[in-house]
Amino acid sequence: MNHSPESFRLLPGAATSPVILHVPHSSRVVPESVRGGMVLDDQALARELDHITDSHTADIAAAAAAGSSVTPWQFVNGLSRLVIDPERFPDEREEMRAVGMGAVYTRTTHRERLRPDDFDDRPLIDRYFHPYADAMTRAVEDRLEAVGRAVIIDVHSYPTEPLPYELHGDGHRPPICLGTDPFHTPAGLLAAAEKAFAGFGGTGLDSPFAGTYVPLKHYGKDERVSALMIEIRRDVYMSEPGGPAGPGLVALAAALAELAGGPLRSQH
Numbered sequence: 001m002n003h004s005p006e007s008f009r010l011l012p013g014a015a016t017s018p019v020i021l022h023v024p025h026s027s028r029v030v031p032e033s034v035r036g037g038m039v040l041d042d043q044a045l046a047r048e049l050d051h052i053t054d055s056h057t058a059d060i061a062a063a064a065a066a067g068s069s070v071t072p073w074q075f076v077n078g079l080s081r082l083v084i085d086p087e088r089f090p091d092e093r094e095e096m097r098a099v100g101m102g103a104v105y106t107r108t109t110h111r112e113r114l115r116p117d118d119f120d121d122r123p124l125i126d127r128y129f130h131p132y133a134d135a136m137t138r139a140v141e142d143r144l145e146a147v148g149r150a151v152i153i154d155v156h157s158y159p160t161e162p163l164p165y166e167l168h169g170d171g172h173r174p175p176i177c178l179g180t181d182p183f184h185t186p187a188g189l190l191a192a193a194e195k196a197f198a199g200f201g202g203t204g205l206d207s208p209f210a211g212t213y214v215p216l217k218h219y220g221k222d223e224r225v226s227a228l229m230i231e232i233r234r235d236v237y238m239s240e241p242g243g244p245a246g247p248g249l250v251a252l253a254a255a256l257a258e259l260a261g262g263p264l265r266s267q268h
Contacts, residue, residue: 008086008132010139011074013065018143019072019151019260021065022136022213025081026058026155034083034124039113050242051109052081054157056249060237061155063253068261072153075139077132081105082114084129086136087154087213099165103129109163137215144224151189153260154179154213154229159240166208174204175236179229181212184219189226196259199251200236230256 013019028049030038040048058076065072077086088096088103100107100114104121108114143150160173176197180190194203212227214220234240237248 013071013073017070018147018149021061021072021074022154023058023061023076024086025054030080048108056245057155060253064256067257070261072260086132109165111164149224152227157232157234160235171207175201175233176203177231184227196255
């Protein structure tokens, strides 16, 4: 494993684009220094990465950016979410702490031990979580300064069958789940996404996963920041768990390109 992997990267888009494609969970990279704090053996860790990783979502975002009429920006996590999960609240506001999956996971997708019960997560929060959050905040600020608004599109995937860690796994599991926020998801953005992703067998709202990612500086405060989460059911584009991508990836990238390069340019 890489000893000093790139924690995250911002891939520039068009100067006129407000769109940031955010890809937080696509990587399988776990630095050796972080691996040492996990109790799983290598085989069990590989199996957990198969389940927890949103495989190929960075490829979907990259292909969408390349195919978009106006190139969106891309903010991509270079590390596994088993290092830190940049989309969790780093405190008691995070409901996933109930299953050991706050900003630093202590349990696996199957609710088994990932780290010791007395694990101190503060060094990982300081080294990885805060710099990531600060960089994403700067990326949003840059779009606000350049074009007066920012549109964060979160690119995720989720397993066809629910895993034990899911708090809301008994809900509807549509081919495309659109996660929304009452403050940050305007009707025009949601309608554009429903239109772009209409060809995959149906879209649903906030089930089995809900909400969006917005930097805390702007969350619930700045209506110039719009956000939507795209959760793709994995059987639409890949072999589960952790297998190769199939032809669905190309179609999904085209749909995301349509969303990122079309109506979002002028939608308020």
